[in-house]
Each structure stands twice: as structure tokens, then as C-alpha cells.
Amino acid sequence: MQALALKNVSKSFGGIDAITDVDLTVMMGESRALIGPNGAGKTTLFNLVTGEITLDQGRILLFGKDLTFEPVQKRISSQLGRTYQVSNLFSQLTVQENLFLASWQIRRRRTSVFATLFRSWRKFANQRRYIGRIAERVGLAEMLDTKVDELSHGEHRQLELGITLAHEPKLLLLDEPMAGLSAAERGFMTELILSLKPDITVVIIEHDIDVAFSIADQVSVLHHGAIIAEGTPAEIENSREVQQIYTLSRQSEGSHDA
Numbered sequence: 618m619q620a621l622a623l624k625n626v627s628k629s630f631g632g633i634d635a636i637t638d639v640d641l642t643v644m645m646g647e648s649r650a651l652i653g654p655n656g657a658g659k660t661t662l663f664n665l666v667t668g669e670i671t672l673d674q675g676r677i678l679l680f681g682k683d684l685t686f687e688p689v690q691k692r693i694s695s696q697l698g699r700t701y702q703v704s705n706l707f708s709q710l711t712v713q714e715n716l717f718l719a720s721w722q723i724r725r726r727r728t729s730v731f732a733t734l735f736r737s738w739r740k741f742a743n744q745r746r747y748i749g750r751i752a753e754r755v756g757l758a759e760m761l762d763t764k765v766d767e768l769s770h771g772e773h774r775q776l777e778l779g780i781t782l783a784h785e786p787k788l789l790l791l792d793e794p795m796a797g798l799s800a801a802e803r804g805f806m807t808e809l810i811l812s813l814k815p816d817i818t819v820v821i822i823e824h825d826i827d828v829a830f831s832i833a834d835q836v837s838v839l840h841h842g843a844i845i846a847e848g849t850p851a852e853i854e855n856s857r858e859v860q861q862i863y864t865l866s867r868q869s870e871g872s873h874d875a
Contacts, residue, residue, distance in 0.1 A: 619681060620645045620788045620818040626675035628665060635661045636842045646815035650833035651822050654862060658842040659822045663790050667699050668692050679788060698786030702793045704773040706765045712776055713761040716748040720783035755779040755809060771802035791821040795828055803828060830854065
């Protein structure tokens with residue numbers, strides 16, 4: 618079954634094409650890397666999938682359901698999750714408090730509304746156990762009572778992933794999860810993402826090509842808002858067209874720096 622299908626998706630801003638006629642199919646259980654030079658339109662494509670911006674034409678299907686014109690919340694309830702380039706956390710709350718709030722929309726369906734109005738969140742034993750399992754999965758089991766502003770950058774990334782997993786997604790969009798991480802932290806995060814397979818379908822934007830290729834079953838290359846190549850990591854690595862795009866991109870960045 619298809620986890621994600623984009624059909625002829627396009628988006629422009631002020632007459633400038635950001636995404637052009639993108640067709641993309643990701644199967645359930647697959648890990649897909651979305652790569653391309655800066656400004657290729659990768660994050661814009663994620664924003665279209667999540668509904669944070671509306672497309673100009675085309676269709677977006679999640680698990681066979683057409684959600685093209687559905688709001689963000691509807692897509693989340695359809696088991697779509699996403700992380701962002703910049704972490705968005707409650708810095709004065711603890712790890713477990715952040716996880717509790719993230720899991721509330723999912724877990725509260727199993728509890729009477731009136732039973733929750735006048736009770737401390739700490740009294741929800743089942744939910745606290747669930748939070749504990751999520752924290753353990755992302756390597757934060759020993760830091761449940763730690764405030765977010767006391768965490769390292771890498772731990773912020775781990776918590777952000779935990780918050781997303783607390784929503785019980787079946788399709789997970791990861792937008793540069795390795796940004797700013799040390800080599801050791803990248804290794805841990807890579808293993809963590811790999812551990813999600815095959816239960817969760819992953820689409821990852823990542824500038825560290827080695828990391829992207831180690832995670833992905835298939836790779837799609839975006840350039841000037843269009844997909845110009847798809848294949849296995851080995852096929853993309855050996856593609857002369859892709860090599861040329863990245864060479865020209867580095868030369869362009871170097872000329873701007875100069």
C-alpha cells in the first residue's frame with residue numbers, strides 16, 4: 618500500500634515556481650531520502666504534504682485517502698508526523714511534561730473528559746507509562762524530570778522526535794534531523810531512525826548525504842522544484858546528472874561567499 622502519493626503537485630510564490638509537477642510515491646515501510654541543493658524546494662514540499670501551505674494544483678494522498686484540501690490537524694489524525702529544522706519545545710517544562718502534552722490528543726480518547734478535568738497529569742498512570750516507553754525509545758529515559766532548557770542540542774532533537782512519535786504516526790517526515798549534531802549524536806540518531814522500520818514509513822530531508830544514504834531504501838533528488846532523479850542510494854551516487862548538480866551548487870555557493 619502507498620503511504621504517500623503526490624500527483625502533479627505544483628506551488629508558486631509571487632509567480633516564481635517553487636514546486637513543479639512533482640509526482641512522488643512512497644510505499645508503506647519504506648525509507649525515502651529527499652535530497653537536493655539549498656533552495657531546491659524540499660522543505661516547501663514537506664509543507665505541502667502537511668498542509669501548512671496550500672498547493673496550486675495536484676493531489677496529495679495519505680494511505681490512499683485524498684487529503685489535498687484537508688487542514689493540518691486532519692492530516693495528523695491520519696497518522697502523519699513531522700519534525701522541523703528548528704526545535705519547537707516548551708523550554709521551561711520537563712521532558713515528561715513535553716511528552717505528556719504531545720501525547721494528550723491521542724491518549725485522551727481512551728479517558729473520560731470529565732475524569733481528566735480536575736486531576737493532576739501525574740495521576741494518569743497509563744499515560745505516564747506510555748511516556749516512559751517513548752522516552753526510552755529516544756534515549757531520554759534518565760532525563761524525564763529534566764527541564765528542556767537544560768538539555769543539549771542533540772537531546773532537543775531526540776525529544777522532538779519523541780514528541781512526534783507520541784502522536785503514533787505511520788508516516789514520518791524528518792526535516793534535517795542531523796543539523797548541528799556531533800558525529801556521535803548523528804550516529805545515535807541514525808540508529809534511532811533505522812529502528813523505526815518497518816512500522817513507520819520515513820521520508821527524510823538531510824544534507825549529510827552519507828547519513829541520508831545509510832537510512833534510505835530509495836532516494837529522490839529535487840532540483841529547482843522538480844524531481845530530476847530517483848533510485849537506490851547506489852544509483853543516485855553514480856548518477857552523473859546528480860553529481861553535476863551538486864558540483865554546480867557548491868561552485869555557486871563558493872562564488873556567493875567570495
